[in-house]
Amino acid sequence: MSKHLTKRADDYSKWYNELVVKADLAENSAVRGCMVIKPYGYAIWEKMQAELDRMFKETGHENAYFPLLVPKSLFEAEEKNAEGFAKECAVVTHYRLQNDPENPGKLRVDPEAKLEEELVVRPTSEAIIWNTYKGWIESYRDLPLLINQWANVVRWEMRTRLFLRTAEFLWQEGHTAHATEAEAITESKQMQDVYAEFAENFMAMPVVKGVKSDSERFAGAVDTYTIEALMQDGKALQAGTSHFLGQNFAKAFDVKFTSKEGKQEHVWATSWGVSTRLIGGLIMTHSDDHGLVLPPKLAPIQVVIVPIYKGDDQLEAISEKMNVIVKELRLKRISVKFDTRDTYRPGAKFAEYELKGVPVRIAIGNRDLENGTLEIARRDTFEKQIVAQDDAVAFIENLLEEIQENLFKKAIDYRKEHTTVVDDFKEFKKAIKSTGGFVSAHWDGTEETEDRIKEYTKATIRCIPNDAKEEAGVCVLTGKPSSKRVLFAKAY
Amino acid sequence: MSKHLTKRADDYSKWYNELVVKADLAENSAVRGCMVIKPYGYAIWEKMQAELDRMFKETGHENAYFPLLVPKSLFEAEEKNAEGFAKECAVVTHYRLQNDPENPGKLRVDPEAKLEEELVVRPTSEAIIWNTYKGWIESYRDLPLLINQWANVVRWEMRTRLFLRTAEFLWQEGHTAHATEAEAITESKQMQDVYAEFAENFMAMPVVKGVKSDSERFAGAVDTYTIEALMQDGKALQAGTSHFLGQNFAKAFDVKFTSKEGKQEHVWATSWGVSTRLIGGLIMTHSDDHGLVLPPKLAPIQVVIVPIYKGDDQLEAISEKMNVIVKELRLKRISVKFDTRDTYRPGAKFAEYELKGVPVRIAIGNRDLENGTLEIARRDTFEKQIVAQDDAVAFIENLLEEIQENLFKKAIDYRKEHTTVVDDFKEFKKAIKSTGGFVSAHWDGTEETEDRIKEYTKATIRCIPNDAKEEAGVCVLTGKPSSKRVLFAKAY
Numbered sequence: 001m002s003k004h005l006t007k008r009a010d011d012y013s014k015w016y017n018e019l020v021v022k023a024d025l026a027e028n029s030a031v032r033g034c035m036v037i038k039p040y041g042y043a044i045w046e047k048m049q050a051e052l053d054r055m056f057k058e059t060g061h062e063n064a065y066f067p068l069l070v071p072k073s074l075f076e077a078e079e080k081n082a083e084g085f086a087k088e089c090a091v092v093t094h095y096r097l098q099n100d101p102e103n104p105g106k107l108r109v110d111p112e113a114k115l116e117e118e119l120v121v122r123p124t125s126e127a128i129i130w131n132t133y134k135g136w137i138e139s140y141r142d143l144p145l146l147i148n149q150w151a152n153v154v155r156w157e158m159r160t161r162l163f164l165r166t167a168e169f170l171w172q173e174g175h176t177a178h179a180t181e182a183e184a185i186t187e188s189k190q191m192q193d194v195y196a197e198f199a200e201n202f203m204a205m206p207v208v209k210g211v212k213s214d215s216e217r218f219a220g221a222v223d224t225y226t227i228e229a230l231m232q233d234g235k236a237l238q239a240g241t242s243h244f245l246g247q248n249f250a251k252a253f254d255v256k257f258t259s260k261e262g263k264q265e266h267v268w269a270t271s272w273g274v275s276t277r278l279i280g281g282l283i284m285t286h287s288d289d290h291g292l293v294l295p296p297k298l299a300p301i302q303v304v305i306v307p308i309y310k311g312d313d314q315l316e317a318i319s320e321k322m323n324v325i326v327k328e329l330r331l332k333r334i335s336v337k338f339d340t341r342d343t344y345r346p347g348a349k350f351a352e353y354e355l356k357g358v359p360v361r362i363a364i365g366n367r368d369l370e371n372g373t374l375e376i377a378r379r380d381t382f383e384k385q386i387v388a389q390d391d392a393v394a395f396i397e398n399l400l401e402e403i404q405e406n407l408f409k410k411a412i413d414y415r416k417e418h419t420t421v422v423d424d425f426k427e428f429k430k431a432i433k434s435t436g437g438f439v440s441a442h443w444d445g446t447e448e449t450e451d452r453i454k455e456y457t458k459a460t461i462r463c464i465p466n467d468a469k470e471e472a473g474v475c476v477l478t479g480k481p482s483s484k485r486v487l488f489a490k491a492y
Numbered sequence: 493m494s495k496h497l498t499k500r501a502d503d504y505s506k507w508y509n510e511l512v513v514k515a516d517l518a519e520n521s522a523v524r525g526c527m528v529i530k531p532y533g534y535a536i537w538e539k540m541q542a543e544l545d546r547m548f549k550e551t552g553h554e555n556a557y558f559p560l561l562v563p564k565s566l567f568e569a570e571e572k573n574a575e576g577f578a579k580e581c582a583v584v585t586h587y588r589l590q591n592d593p594e595n596p597g598k599l600r601v602d603p604e605a606k607l608e609e610e611l612v613v614r615p616t617s618e619a620i621i622w623n624t625y626k627g628w629i630e631s632y633r634d635l636p637l638l639i640n641q642w643a644n645v646v647r648w649e650m651r652t653r654l655f656l657r658t659a660e661f662l663w664q665e666g667h668t669a670h671a672t673e674a675e676a677i678t679e680s681k682q683m684q685d686v687y688a689e690f691a692e693n694f695m696a697m698p699v700v701k702g703v704k705s706d707s708e709r710f711a712g713a714v715d716t717y718t719i720e721a722l723m724q725d726g727k728a729l730q731a732g733t734s735h736f737l738g739q740n741f742a743k744a745f746d747v748k749f750t751s752k753e754g755k756q757e758h759v760w761a762t763s764w765g766v767s768t769r770l771i772g773g774l775i776m777t778h779s780d781d782h783g784l785v786l787p788p789k790l791a792p793i794q795v796v797i798v799p800i801y802k803g804d805d806q807l808e809a810i811s812e813k814m815n816v817i818v819k820e821l822r823l824k825r826i827s828v829k830f831d832t833r834d835t836y837r838p839g840a841k842f843a844e845y846e847l848k849g850v851p852v853r854i855a856i857g858n859r860d861l862e863n864g865t866l867e868i869a870r871r872d873t874f875e876k877q878i879v880a881q882d883d884a885v886a887f888i889e890n891l892l893e894e895i896q897e898n899l900f901k902k903a904i905d906y907r908k909e910h911t912t913v914v915d916d917f918k919e920f921k922k923a924i925k926s927t928g929g930f931v932s933a934h935w936d937g938t939e940e941t942e943d944r945i946k947e948y949t950k951a952t953i954r955c956i957p958n959d960a961k962e963e964a965g966v967c968v969l970t971g972k973p974s975s976k977r978v979l980f981a982k983a984y
């Protein structure tokens with residue numbers, strides 16, 4: 001199978017598209033820009049959801065559900081937010097179809113079923129949620145309000161790519177309300193930390209934590225905190241964002257609370273989200289020319305066992321041995337697939353699991369039975385090892401951890417090699433063009449300079465890193481004074 | 493709090509609406525017919541989802557995700573299905589808003605962003621899914637295809653009620669494809685069994701399994717298998733349905749497979765779903781004039797501990813004892829809330845947890861500390877008992893099981909008392925009017941008779957029970973011959 005996959009060096013974008021389809025993760029649907037997430041891809045999303053949901057709950061959040069459809073008058077209440085999303089809104093205007101008198105057997109929109117007020121399919125839920133919070137918040141005792149929603153959203157993007165940018169996508173959106181500015185800022189930074197921890201510990205995808213420049217900020221936010229990852233083609237991926245919304249939505253929807261001191265004050269807000277886009281990031285961080293490479297912590301199948309046998313007797317003997325190991329692995333909550341299908345040969349199975357990125361593959365044949373051994377292969381390095389059956393469970397448990405760490409280390413190394421510190425614009429252009437990746441440079445803080453740099457190089461400011469040192473310098477383009485380096489990159 | 497709740501005997505419908513809102517389960521939103529599911533209500537849904545999802549996976553199904561928006565031309569492909577849902581479809585006609593030149597600060601639909609083909613917000617996903625399956629199924633080796641989706645759907649209902657009938661609701665929809673008719677029928681019956689098992693073992697809600705008459709069948713199905721529950725007001729609730737779709741969708745979307753014998757054949761299909769409507773059924777099966785009553789297996793909080801104390805020293809002494817019990821309960825996977833809020837008095841807390849249906853309440857005061865005891869109250873019967881602290885964990889574990897069983901038994905008893913076997917139409921009308929509930933009667937099998945009975949009594953055929961005996965009889969209305977009794981009831 002791998003021979004049919006385009007090589008990354010030849011066409012990275014084509015490689016990505018082919019891989020997503022061939023590894024059975026997702027495919028394009030009959031609806032422009034909308035994808036079908038196939039069972040194997042959805043299983044990765046379920047694993048991501050489970051970990052994130054646990055982390056949200058551990059930090060005090062509860063889940064709830066708000067309507068998909070937002071009346072236009074609510075949608076437009078917070079002007080900047082509305083302006084930011086207006087150009088990509090799917091709009092429901094009618095609530096009924098009828099038989100088309102001119103085309104028997106066909107339907108048409110019933111012109112008499114026009115809605116008085118149009119409904120926007122949520123591109124994000126601040127409007128409907130803050131309109132609801134108005135009824136939930138009266139006094140400081142109702143705060144903080146810490147709510148998350150798992151949902152689908154629609155943004156009518158013109159250029160779409162599976163997982164990375166689709167008209168409909170799945171995500172979670174946290175929406176919190178606080179009594180003080182400081183508490184809301186702390187919350188938005190906390191969720192940035194949660195996202196970073198998830199990305200690094202589960203996805204094995206290193207991220208830079210930082211804050212967005214004005215031009216890249218979420219519409220309606222005061223500050224957008226971001227985690228930025230680096231893909232294998234040297235482009236950055238915004239993997240998650242957490243917004244400090246100030247009192248913008250509280251003012252737009254008139255949400256006030258009575259403070260301990262008895263005063264009426266507007267509430268402070270945050271919102272934060274990650275989406276199925278993360279699956280795109282996962283793919284582009286680790287996978288290779290042979291197919292997917294998945295970090296064990298998010299792999300739907302962590303271990304696959306392929307028996308190599310002739311006839312039912314041999315299969316039975318192998319199964320007897322392997323069932324014991326399968327059981328022990330499952331007790332350790334390691335997910336195992338014992339692939340006894342007789343409709344495919346071992347070679348085809350090897351190729352399939354390589355393509356699907358199963359971290360550990362066990363092969364066992366007649367010779368192994370005699371010797372009490374197994375062949376264990378790891379997907380990340382292709383290394384194979386003969387292991388005694390008695391040692392297999394401990395070996396595998398350890399190997400899964402090792403693979404998880406190795407993937408993270410490789411990604412960290414890649415990022416180091418693809419982060420360039422530059423001090424003049426010639427170097428800047430060269431770094432973006434030849435090395436790719438992140439370019440750390442001084443910037444004069446103006447949107448104009450940012451725009452011009454984008455024009456010249458296609459690179460944008462990914463973030464002003466949280467850990468950027470105070471350092472006197474001059475803007476790489478204009479020579480004006482600057483106190484901090486920011487990170488530039490071409491981005492998805 | 494309970495004194496503010498309308499009594500069931502006075503106005504059942506009002507009691508229900510008040511309870512849903514006061515127990516913090518859900519509320520109406522700014523969008524006509526759409527609800528907001530609040531954290532406490534959503535926590536019940538999460539518990540339902542977890543159990544159902546496990547049961548689906550144990551029966552070999554995988555989750556996937558298909559687009560929210562369905563092109564009109566796909567939607568209308570299976571004519572009966574399209575006809576059945578056409579009158580309640582929300583339709584997206586435009587993909588952009590723009591500034592309204594006549595109303596500064598307001599938005600309007602951009603007339604130039606009209607879609608070439610309208611998109612229907614899915615009322616159910618057969619169309620988009622079968623259009624996708626066409627690409628996934630080639631040979632018998634690709635079958636059966638066993639897929640489930642957790643999703644939101646929109647049906648533009650005119651009269652809506654929280655959980656029971658809302659314009660948008662959350663549900664799961666299974667969509668399977670099979671090589672043979674027999675296998676598809678077995679699958680649809682299996683999923684009816686899964687739903688019945690879930691309803692009875694987890695919701696403690698007894699159900700009758702049966703098949704729908706022609707007039708109540710799902711649009712596009714050959715047979716609809718249903719589970720029907722009885723609410724406390726004597727009305728039936730269709731709680732879940734599983735459809736044998738024959739080859740209707742396979743033919744509409746031209747989905748064929750190559751059989752083992754090398755022949756091209758159309759695929760056989762099922763679909764099956766339960767929704768947030770189940771939460772309405774849960775409420776109306778068990779709750780009372782004091783508020784919610786939840787079966788322990790689905791209660792977000794199974795045990796609440798209310799300390800009764802004066803001053804920090806007493807609270808500290810109580811906490812020391814209770815933290816041990818909390819820890820032991822959690823080890824047994826029992827969810828406990830230790831409510832140490834000092835902003836509410838014990839009486840207010842008692843009322844709150846009664847209203848919210850927490851199955852077991854522990855109260856502990858200074859006297860209990862001295863005696864090494866606790867007061868344990870159960871929500872279903874209001875019985876209280878003094879228990880030694882050392883015995884508390886075992887006692888509670890046992891009590892939770894007892895409550896679960898008691899709720900089911902009470903519901904079974906209620907249904908027995910509200911199921912009447914009748915042999916003439918006078919008795920029929922009397923039963924429907926006075927006793928309510930299910931009426932078991934002979935029916936001549938025609939839609940006309942069904943319609944007339946509905947006109948006279950508002951009762952419809954809920955199902956032809958799976959376990960209905962072959963029995964010679966005459967139709968309760970027309971006197972024509974009949975071989976089986978069917979179940980009538982007024983229904984939600």
Ligand SMILES: [Zn+2]
Binds near residue numbers: 002003289290
């Ligand atoms: Zn290969």
Ligand SMILES: [Zn+2]
Binds near residue numbers: 494495782
């Ligand atoms: Zn009461």
